[in-house]
Amino acid sequence: MSPAFGATLGPSAYWYLARGTGAVALVLLTASVVIGILGSVRFSAPRWPRFAIDSVHRDVSLLVLVVLVIHIVTSVLDGFAPITLLDGVIPFVSAYRPLWLGLGTLAFDLLLAIAVTSLVRRRLGYRAWRAVHWLAYGSWPVAVLHGLGTGSDVKQWWMLALTVVCIVAVLVAVWTRIASVSSDHAGLRAPATALAVITPIGLMIFTLVGPLQHGWAKKAGTPASLLGGAHPSAASSTGPGSASAAAPSAITRAFTASLGGNVHQSPAPNGAVVDLSLNVSGQIRGRLRVRIAGRPIGGGLSMTGSQVDLAVAGVPSVLQGSIDSLRGTAFSARVTDTQGTAVELRADLQINDQTNAVTGTLSGTPA
Numbered sequence: 001m002s003p004a005f006g007a008t009l010g011p012s013a014y015w016y017l018a019r020g021t022g023a024v025a026l027v028l029l030t031a032s033v034v035i036g037i038l039g040s041v042r043f044s045a046p047r048w049p050r051f052a053i054d055s056v057h058r059d060v061s062l063l064v065l066v067v068l069v070i071h072i073v074t075s076v077l078d079g080f081a082p083i084t085l086l087d088g089v090i091p092f093v094s095a096y097r098p099l100w101l102g103l104g105t106l107a108f109d110l111l112l113a114i115a116v117t118s119l120v121r122r123r124l125g126y127r128a129w130r131a132v133h134w135l136a137y138g139s140w141p142v143a144v145l146h147g148l149g150t151g152s153d154v155k156q157w158w159m160l161a162l163t164v165v166c167i168v169a170v171l172v173a174v175w176t177r178i179a180s181v182s183s184d185h186a187g188l189r190a191p192a193t194a195l196a197v198i199t200p201i202g203l204m205i206f207t208l209v210g211p212l213q214h215g216w217a218k219k220a221g222t223p224a225s226l227l228g229g230a231h232p233s234a235a236s237s238t239g240p241g242s243a244s245a246a247a248p249s250a251i252t253r254a255f256t257a258s259l260g261g262n263v264h265q266s267p268a269p270n271g272a273v274v275d276l277s278l279n280v281s282g283q284i285r286g287r288l289r290v291r292i293a294g295r296p297i298g299g300g301l302s303m304t305g306s307q308v309d310l311a312v313a314g315v316p317s318v319l320q321g322s323i324d325s326l327r328g329t330a331f332s333a334r335v336t337d338t339q340g341t342a343v344e345l346r347a348d349l350q351i352n353d354q355t356n357a358v359t360g361t362l363s364g365t366p367a
Contacts, residue, residue, distance in 0.1 A: 019152050020105035021071035023162060026147055028064045030166040032057060033140045037173040042073045058148040065115055068108050079277055097221040100149030103142050141199060149220060166201050251312055251343050253365055257282030258362040263351060273294040280362060286312040308333045319343060334367060342367035
C-alpha cells in the first residue's frame with residue numbers, strides 16, 4: 001500500500017468541534033452584546049464596579065474571537081465541505097453556501113475590526129473607536145443569520161432553543177436600555193423599539209420558511225456533489241418520517257459507482273493514519289469516507305485498524321463498518337446501517353502521488 005493512500009473519516013473530531021464552537025461562539029457573542037448594552041446604562045454596584053464590568057466585557061469579546069478562530073479552522077480541517085481559510089476571512093466567495101457562510105465571515109471580520117481598533121484606541125480617538133465599536137451590535141444579527149442559514153444543527157430542538165434564548169437575552173437588554181434613555185434622546189425610543197420587535201419576528205419567519213423546510217441545503221447553495229451525501233452526523237439525525245427515509249432501496253440491490261476525491265496521510269504514534277474522502281456517483285450517490293491506521297512496512301502500511309462510512313442519498317442513516325481485506329489500493333469492507341441492512345463493498349482505487357487525487361470504482365452487494 002502506498003504511503004500516499006488516504007482521505008478523511010466522518011464524522012470526524014473536527015466536525016464535532018466545528019459544531020460545538022459555533023454554538024459556543026453564539027452564546028459568547030450574545031453575552032458580549034448584552035454586557036455592552038447594559039454597561040451603557042452606567043449602573044454600578046459595590047461588588048460590580050464599573051471597571052470590573054468593562055473588564056468582563058473586554059475579556060468575553062476576546063474569547064469570542066478565539067472560539068471563532070477555532071470554529072473556522074476546524075471547519076476547514078473537517079474537509080467535508082469545500083471551505084478554505086480564505087473563505088473564513090473574505091466573505092461571499094466560498095463555493096459552499098456563499099451567502100450564509102459569507103455572513104459568518106462578515107461577522108468575524110466585524111469583530112476583528114473592533115479588536116484591532118481597540119488596540120490602537122488612543123491613537124484612533126474615542127469618536128472613531130466608538131463608531132467602529134457599534135459594529136459589534138451589527139455583527140450579532142449577522143452571526144445569528146449565519147447560524148440559521150448554514151448551521152448543521154439548525155433543525156435540532158436544542159439549537160433552536162439556544163438561539164431563542166440568545167435572542168430573548170438581547171431583546172431584554174435592548175428594552176432595558178431603551179427604558180433608560182434620557183429625555184434628550186427620547187425620539188430614539190420609537191424606532192429602537194420597532195427595530196427590537198421587527199428583528200425577532202423577521203428571524204422567526206425566515207427560519208420557518210427557510211432552514212426548517214425540506215430542500216434548504218440546495219437553496220442555500222450546497223454544491224451538487226455534496227447534496228447526495230449529507231455529512232454523516234447530519235444524515236444520522238434524519239428521522240424516519242423524513243423524505244430521505246422513503247427510498248432505502250438504493251442499497252438493497254447490487255450496484256456500481258464511480259469514486260473521486262482526495263487522500264491525506266498524517267503521522268500517528270507508532271505509525272500513520274491514512275484518510276480518504278470520496279464522492280460517490282453512478283447507480284448510487286453519496287459520500288465514502290475511510291480511515292486506515294497502520295505501521296510503516298516495506299514502503300507502505302501494515303493495517304492495524306480501519307473505519308468505513310458510506311452516506312447514500314435516499315438512505316436515512318450512515319452505513320458504518322471496517323475493512324475486511326486490503327491489497328494495495330483495493331479493499332473490501334462490510335458496512336451496516338441502524339436498521340441492520342448490511343452491504344459488502346469493494347473499492348478499486350487509482351491514486352496520483354503528486355496531487356493526492358483519487359479516482360476509482362465502488363461496487364456493493366447486499367449481505
